[in-house]
Amino acid sequence: MIGNDALGDDALMARLAAWDAQAFALVVDGHALTIRRIGYRMLGDAAEAEDIAQEALARLWEHAARWRPGGPGIGAWLHRVAVNACLDRIRKRRFAGDGTLPDRADEAPIADVLIDAEQQRAAVAACVAALADRQRAAIVLTYYEGLSNIMAADALDMNIKAFESLLHRARRTLQDSLQRAGLIDPSAMRAA
Template sequence: MMRRISARDSDALHSIAEFHGDIPFRIGCRMLADPIEAEDIAQEALLRLWRYADRWVEGGPGIAAWLSRVAMNLCLDRLRKTRRNSDEDVPELADGAPLADAAIESDEVKQAVIDCIQSLPDRQRASIILTYYEQLSNGRAADSLKMNIKAFESMLYRARSALKGCVEGKNVVSADVERIHP
């Protein structure tokens, strides 16, 4: 497929977009909590795939992993840019759509988890999203964030602890919290 895309076969790109286009969109939704911004992230990730297809190296981690990495980097860049451009406190984000994992059953727990994930530092939020929502292995998630595995696992541990403490602080039933913090 990547050979076809590098030869500027738009049907091949369309096939990739159909099959993998939801990956950067999901990452964008969870990182930015804004489906419109997430759509921009997804389009930019696919545009980069088209633009840089001639640089593709076969035998690498694959298109899905590449799109995950690009989407995560685009989200982190967008978050950094937003912080640089604003002196104001970040307003509370309204949840426009359910973004929490389907296994979290109650609306109260869903909202608490969403709020708490959004309150994590960017890279900790990224570690939670890549590991639990995108279901990447720790090795792949570490690669996506350009970290070694030990540093990633340490950051993931801190993120889970912070997430658990935040959700417990919202007085959510402890059995529900245990599902978030295995």
């Protein structure tokens, strides 16, 4: 994140509204990587993730003058824009037909342990990718990006109770998928 201690989001947005390129560079440095990660985890494609990051940052730049001081902050706003842009692309994919996520490039690890870990990671990623769009967004924001439930709820434009219900359903669905994929032992889940 950017140094919010030295320069708060409201002050930074005031500078952006005045077309301050240095302020925009601070935002890009502080948030672009997180937005790209959200895009990649939602869409499974690095090029599309880069497009999502650019789109979210461009929207912030274009709409800086509309910023309402005292709101949830630049990060939460960018998370919301990125998630919504990802959901739009997912809907367009379904409408276009295919509906499958592109294969990841082979990273060619050299050790058997790394190969097994990559296969397990890919299987988990496939289970996450199979979640309903908003459930996937809830998992990505909370587990992969480390957002609090309150921040993730804000990013999805939901109240906290609705978000927690969504996250609970997402966890249960993901757990069932992981069990079917043989990644977790159902008897171990009952013992816990």
